[in-house]
Amino acid sequence: MSQRPEKSSLTALTIAAVGIVYGDIGTSPLYTMRAIFGNVGNVAFTAENILGIVSLIIWGLIIIVSVKYVLIMLKADNRGEGGTLALMALAHTIFKKNSRLYFPLLVLGVFGASLFYGDSVITPAISVLSAVEGLEVATPILKPYVVPIALVILVGLYSVQSKGTAGIGKLFGPIMIFWFLLLGALGIVNIVAAPEILMAFNPWYALSFVTNNPFIAFIALSEVVLAFTGAETLYADMGHFGPQPIRRAWFRFVFPALVLNYMGQGGLLLSRPDALANPFFMQLGSWSIYPLVIFSTMAVIIASQATISGAFSITKQAIGLGLMPRMKIIHTSPSEFGQIYIPSINWMQMCAVILAVIGFGSSENLTAAYGLAVTGAMLITTIFLFFVMRYVWKLNLAVSIIVPVFFGITDALLFTSNSLKISHGGWFPLAIGFALFTVMMTWRRGRHLVGENQRMxxxxxxxxxxxxxxxxxxxxxxxxxxxxxxxxxxxxxxxxxxxxxxxxxxxxxxxxxxxxxxxxxxxxxxxxxxxxxxxxxxxxxxxxxxxxxxxxxxxxxxxxxxxxxxxxxxxxxxxxxxxxxxxxxxxxxxxxxxxxxxxxxxxxxxxxxxxxxxxxxxxxxxxxx
Known part of the structure; x- marks a missing residue:
């Protein structure tokens, strides 16, 4: 009988959380800095702007990920479960079907879940492409083989889903811990070479960049947000690990490694502007490119696996809530909770990912499609936060408004900035999201009509x-x-x-x-x-x-x-x-x-x-x- 699983030891869960929860945000350093200076052509390549961008990333990680998600949202659980649909279900325990807020909250929750599907297509595509693109940094002669190699990796990844991840899943945590240690070490090397990058810790540089270049900074936010993708995942995976292991993993491993690496890449750009072509793979020089390609490929496979598993989990929740039709669900492990495989979702997602890789052709092009779905889901989560604070935690009205409004303004800025990408590829995950939204709302309405006919x-x-x-x-x-x-x-x-x-x-x-x-x-x-x-x-x-x-x-x-x-x-x-x-x-x-x-x-x-x-x-x- 399925029931809430027993939690393993805190250390084991922390290691597992590093591997499963933080794969997405942990591979963002592969493409974020290059996307900011490469896609936002008006950002002048100056020391002040480099410090400003790195400062924006650091304080975004602090405010959005550390404070909003790790410290606050991990407390907003529905009997231990997190994620948009769990939040929607929690709100529906407060506002019953006869309430005026029931249907608007339903639409918000369904749309947030739909946006996750759009994100789950872009994440594997951009992650695998960005890792394999290290080969063309090593030697341009390999550039024509980047897309075929990425497709082989992705097809192989989706083909083994039916076998389950119980075996290789035990390796995810140690591999990702090594990955984060590697990120931190690479950052330290380049910080030593350009210690002035440490000034990026001062939020004044972020504020100065924004006030001196308001329009350019607004556009740059659409690429800065790439450093925060995966924040929703850590909240959605709360039911698998619990809040404490996720917090420990973030503050002890992930956050320090990410800050060090982003500062290291900023320091590299200060000392070697020619590294802008691909700051991540040029952190240690040409001799390190092939090892970094190997390690980053392993990391992005894990990040992609986490996204695929997340799509299975949210589909199971949607079926349980009557938002999707019954599908074949295969349990791939007799002992590991959450080890499920949904064939129809697996193959549909694989086809969409292949279309994204072939259609966009490079991680640089895919960054134009990335962000809109993520920031939309973040904004919806913030709206639900108000109802949790006011009606679940019973906080006073002023606090219940001020905190969500603060995060809501941040999320709204990120979302509107990313809306500028719609014509450049942002339409792709949005189209996937709207298609899934239509399916879920149609299925729910159709079941309601069938029920009405039967009652009549x-x-x-x-x-x-x-x-x-x-x-x-x-x-x-x-x-x-x-x-x-x-x-x-x-x-x-x-x-x-x-x-x-x-x-x-x-x-x-x-x-x-x-x-x-x-x-x-x-x-x-x-x-x-x-x-x-x-x-x-x-x-x-x-x-x-x-x-x-x-x-x-x-x-x-x-x-x-x-x-x-x-x-x-x-x-x-x-x-x-x-x-x-x-x-x-x-x-x-x-x-x-x-x-x-x-x-x-x-x-x-x-x-x-x-x-x-x-x-x-x-x-x-x-x-x-």
Whole structure:
């Protein structure tokens, strides 16, 4: 039975957090400095501007990552879970469906989750390309092979997802710890060569850069934000590691290494302006390029793996919250929590990443597409922060407004700056986000219309059973379990079974699955049972959106209520609905056709709930929307 996992030792979790949580932000030094001075052509290559840019990065890491996410957002959990959808679910426990804020918060949460998918496509593409591009720094003759090599690495990475990451996952932490130590060491070497870069710690240089070059600084923010990508990931992964290991990993390993490396690259540019072509790979000279390519490739593979796993996790949450159709979810490890593989998401994401690599062709071009989805998600998180501070933490109104407004202004500046990139590639992750947003909102609306239709034609179960047993049908040996929606009334499968077979089983259970807007439901609260008379019973199973809805295993818990089930004598009756579009009601025609197509390709409910295939009887029904 899926339930909240036990936490391992703090040291082990800290090491694991370094590998999984910080892969994205930890590989940002590969391309951030080059993107700032390469893509923002109006930034004069002067000592003052170098100090100003490095100061902006350092204080952005302090304010946005350290304060907002590590110190504040890691406290905003939904029973230990973080991320946009967990925040949305938490807000919905405060504002119920009849509240005016329920739907706007739903739209915000869904859009934030959709933007994550756009980011999850760009991250593997830009990370792998930026690492492999070190080869062309070593020798320009290898430039034509950069994209093919990157594609081979990415296809290989996505091809092994079905095997799981339980084995290589143990190496992620140590490898990334070595990576961060390497980043810090490279930074120290170049700081020693140009110690004046240490002045970048003074925020005055960041403020001076902004005030002296307001328009250029505004444009430069769209590239400076590359240093903060991955901040949302550390919050979303809180449920896997807990806040303390993530904080320890940040302050003990990641933050010092990143600050040292960014200052080191700034110092390198102060002493060697020719290193602007690729500051990261030129930190130690030509002899170090090939080793750095090897180490950075290992780091970006880990960063990409973390993003892919994140896409699987957020998809599982969306399915649990009723925002996505049922999909095949494979658990790749019997012991490691969160080790899941979703084939449809894996291959769709791989195709999108390949299109990004081929279409943009270089990490420099991809930086133009990067940032918009990230900053949009950051802004949405800040909006949710107000509701958490005011209604969950019960802080006074002034504090609940001032803190989110401060971070909101920062996020809004970053987002509007990145909006200038839309025509240069920013449309790509945005298009992915809008496509996923449309799918999720259409699926939710379609399910609502199906439910409304069923409620309209529902026969109350109590009344039906009362009339049924005036002239009882013939009872046969065994147990029948009829899956029944929350508002379905008498299941269509029962009506069809009586109509065609004229019999009723010796024991009849009506089973309703409830998925709550909370990550976990403890086993003690999993089941409610009610006796309906005539050996008929109502069972209600409750799951959190991160729980595994495994009906046979949950039935084993029913022993505490006096009900035992032998799978060999138990039959599960499932209504298989055929959705028909009604052009006069419901959604727009194209949305109805989209919903019908998704519904037909959704995973079979019996399969999704792990019911043995040889114990399932499906009976059809037509539903208009």
């Amino acid at each position: 034609h529902a026969i109350p179960l109590d009344a039906f059973l009362k009339s049924l047993f005036f002239m009882p049908p013939h009872r046969v040996a065994g147990t029948a379990i009829f899956l029944r929606g929350e508002h379905d009334g008498t299941p269509q499968a029962l009506l069809h079974n009586l109509s065609h077979n004229k019999v009723l089983h010796e024991r009849v259970f009506f089973l309703t699955i409830h998925v709550e807007e909370t990550p976990w439901i403890p086993p003690s609260e999993r089941i409610q049972a009610e006796e309906l008379g005539h050996n008929c019973y109502q069972l209600d199973f409750y799951y959190g959106f991160n729980d595994e809805a495994d009906i046979p295993k949950t039935l084993e818990l029913c022993k505490e209520y006096g009900y035992t089930f032998d799978m060999m004598t138990t039959s599960f009756f499932v209504s298989r609905q055929t959705i028909i579009s009604n052009p006069l009601t419901g959604m727009a025609r194209w949305r109805e056709m989209l919903f019908i197509w998704i519904y037909r390709n959704a995973r079979n409910p019996a399969d999704f709930y792990r019911i043995p295939a040889n114990r399932v009887i499906e009976l059809g029904a037509r539903v208009e929307i």
